[in-house]
Each structure stands twice: as C-alpha cells, then as structure tokens.
Amino acid sequence: MGFFYFYRMDIKQYLDSTYLKTAEQAGISESENAAVAEKFIKEAIDEHFKLIMIRPEFVSVAKEMIGSAKSKLTIGTVIDFPEGSSSIHKKLEEAQKAIADGADDLDFVCNYKAFINGDISTVKEEILLGTKLGLEHHKIVKWIIEVAALNALQIVQLSTLIKNMVMSNFKEEAYVNVFVKSSTGFYKTKNNLPNGATPETVVLMLENASPLSIKAAGGVRTYEEAAEMIRLGVRRIGTSSAKAIASGAVASGGY
Secondary structure, three states, rough: OOOHHHHHHHHHHHEEEEOOOOOHHHHHHHHHHHHHHHHHHHHHHHHHHHHEOOOHHHHHHHHHHHHHHHHEEEEEEEEEEOOOOOHHHHHHHHHHHHHHHOOOOHHHEOOOHHHHHHOHHHHHHHHHHOOOOOOOOOEEEEEEEEEHOOOHHHHHHHHHHHHHHHHOOOHHHHHHHHEEEEOOOOOOOOHHHOOOOHHHHHHHHHHHHHOOEEEEEEEOOOEEEEHHHHHHOOOOOEEOHHHHHHHOOOOEEEE
C-alpha cells in the first residue's frame, strides 16, 4: 500500500532540477554551457518542477525565462561552491549578488573543512550570518554539509550544530525555510564510493537536524529511490536527471 501511494504521488514538487557544471567541467565552450543551462531551465519550466538549481551566473537568465513563461518555477543557486572554504565575507558577497539577480533559494556550502579541523567558531559564524541574510530577504537557505567528506559522527555533529544555531537565533516560523543538504555532487571520493545522499546519511541528518528540513542531493537516480527518500522525510531532492526520475526512467547523469 505504501509503495502504491508513492507511485501515485506527483514527486515533481520535491525535485530541484540541477545543472551546476562549469564549461571546463562539461568539456564545452562557455556559450555551449550557457545553452545547456538554458535547456535545463526550459525543461524545468515545461515539466513543472519545484525549482531549477543553477550556477550564479545563470540566475538572471532563469529569472527572465520564468517571467516570460509566466511559470511558478523557483530559482536556486549555490554559494561558495563546491569547496565551501572561502571567507564569510566572500560567502555573503556571493549571496547578496544572487539575491539581487533573483534567486529564491541560497544553497551555501558549509565550511566542512573548518568543521573537521575543529574551527567551530568559523562554522557557527557563517551559519548565523548566512542564514540571517537569506531569511531577511525571504529566501530559503540550505547548508550543504558534504556527507561524503564526513564520518557518521561528524554528520551527526554538524547537522546538530546547524540546527542549534538556527533554533538559538531565529524564530520558530523560520525553521521551515532552513535546510540541511547532503552534498555538492562534486566531492571526489576514494574507491568510487558514493559522493551524494544515501539512505544511511539521510537518516542521520533527519534524526539530528529536525525541525529543520533535509535536502537529499546527488545519488538519487530512480523514481523508487526518490520515493524512498520522500518516505524517510526528505523535503527536496537535487538531481541533474529530474525528468528521467519523474517519468520512472533511470537517471543517466552523474548527480
């Protein structure tokens, strides 16, 4: 019965259709890469996905295309991507530009390296200031913790830290607009281990970040995997193969 329910549900409103490659990463020219980004934006509009997740340089283009189509598609972009190790000032500067260009969601890469190295004060400060900036501008804020770089205990600790910073500094009605997100999709793992969300890492995040929401990014490649993530309690799923997943096909993309 449970599977039937999820098979019947429209998962498109859980899907953040994602294209985050640079031209160099894609092995194409800048103009070709812009064309790919625009193709993703158009597909997200046509398929009625929740959100298009793109690099900052394409936010204004997406805003224009969505306006022309009179679409309800929202726009997400990444901040300090994919390393997350820039200064707090740089992170805030990037976020301000994204807000000015029309982004609805700001997906900050948390300075997980600072966290691993025990520099907790840096992490706390960026969580506080980045979340404050986003919420003041009525944006959704997500903190990418890069689960593939962390062990289970570190996933628990960082999810808890983000939760505690938000609960200590913002009103309860803001919690729904702050997410902990699993992955960038660009982390290089050893021995070809998963670099995105897995059920195991997502459960750890759900158990320790609540009442904040969870976004599973990377590694979700089939409708059944997406439905399982939703059943666990995930509110957003980031994928470069949103159309394939929504239609029941197996994703061919690497994210």
